[in-house]
Amino acid sequence: MGILFCSPQVEFEIIREEWMKSISDLGQRGVFVGGPVVSDFEERFAEYTGVPASVGVGNGTDALFIALKALGIGPGDEVITVANTFIATVEAIHHTGALPVLVDCNADDFLIDIKQVMASVTSRTKAIIAVHLYGQMVDLKELIPWASERGIFILEDSAQAAGARLKGKAAGSWGTLGCFSFYPDKNLGALGDGGMINVTSESLLPVLHKLRNHGGVVRYQHEIPGFNSRLDPIQAIALKLKLKYLDEWSEHRRLTARMYENYLGEFDSVILPSHRGDESHVFHLYVVRVDRKSRDELRKQLQKKGILTAVQYPVPVHLTPAFKYLGYEKGSFPNTESFSEEIISLPMNIQMNEASVKTISNEIIKSL
Structure with a gap:
């Protein structure tokens, strides 16, 4: 046998027994969408990352897209991000109708060039997505106050950085919203797709909850046009078990x-x-x-x-x-x-x- 590139199967063996028991319990309760299992993991993840709340969604791409939509970003707006990223970062911007504006990465650490970001801001810039690429956090201590003065939102693409901390502050807790992917090969990976949006201002919670669930939080009450992007309880069980490791x-x-x-x-x-x-x-x-x-x-x-x-x-x-x-x-x-x-x-x-x-x-x- 060769050397594994990544090891989701190894991680599964660690949680297998507890996961199987929890899945059996879930099956007996018959709550296969949403429910207390998802809410429990959302609360634990928020506590782990030090934010007021976390909102589970279907995958990391949806996390970015729904986060942008929750901020009211759409046609006529510009969102700056880095060219050195997985295509999902830019796809999320595109599908809001906003224009993706790209900048280069640094010559040494692969991360977004903050000086180029500042130079690329226009009157149409509504948000900046900082990508914590390969698991390394972008230092946002200067950019956040600079952007705030100009009314520009900072989003963190933390898809690859679950568990990272800079100066004691977790990835996904610095900007207005922090977006995570739980794709199986991620450091905190599900057994399928999954995503999370970290909220640093609870005022955004209502719109996020509506956007992920057909525009409402009560069944058949649709307040806004929404989407179908919910974290599956089967995945939430696996993620809760893995989080402690x-x-x-x-x-x-x-x-x-x-x-x-x-x-x-x-x-x-x-x-x-x-x-x-x-x-x-x-x-x-x-x-x-x-x-x-x-x-x-x-x-x-x-x-x-x-x-x-x-x-x-x-x-x-x-x-x-x-x-x-x-x-x-x-x-x-x-x-x-x-x-x-x-x-x-x-x-x-x-x-x-x-x-x-x-x-x-x-x-x-x-x-x-």
Whole structure:
């Protein structure tokens, strides 16, 4: 057997017995949509992340979209985010009718360039989505007051950063709204799709509850045009069980990152990820950079040895056919474009140990 890239199956084995019992109890009660199981997890997640409330939705993309809709964002508005992100961030903006405005990432840490954000604001800018990419938090301490003075909302795309904390404050608790994905391979992953919106102002709760449930909170009373995007209780059970392990799993990921640094830190052909060395990175992904000419061949050689890797992401959002209409050309975001040709995501999961990191590192050194 090779080295797993991610390990949702390992996590499932940890919660299997409790989950199966809870599912049996759920089946006997017959509450298969919403109900106390979902409410309980929402309350626990809000407490864990230090916000007044959390609202479960169907997936991480819906979390971003519904969050934007709750803020009244639509046609004629602009929302700024980073080109170096998964396409869902930009899709959510697009489907509100607002215009996605992209900026480049930093040259060292893959994260959104705050100076470029500030330079891109116009009179139509209504929100900024900061993406905590690969598990590392964007430092928002300067941007939040700057944006607030201008009436601009800050949303956090925390899809990859559940459990991260910067200066003791959790990802998803800094901005107006924080959005999470519980896709199975995430650090806090469901057994299917799931998402969450963290609320830092309870005044937004009523509209979020309505938007996720056909525009109302009482059956057959539809106050606004809404959507059907609810966190499934079967997923809420799994997430509640996993939540108690999240800090332990995050620390294991940071330990694994230190192991990679120990074995690859002196090898000049690999550029390791830049980070603060604290809890603000939970290493959802461990992304290194190599010469673009050798990247694909290295991946092939590793795969032959049973070592699975990935590229997050091979085509920048602005160069996809889906968002060609935005008008950005090749060369618009040099850091994002360069990284897309150089990056490799190495195995990172809770089953990693020093032997597996050593094996991976040795194979990389031999191949390069």
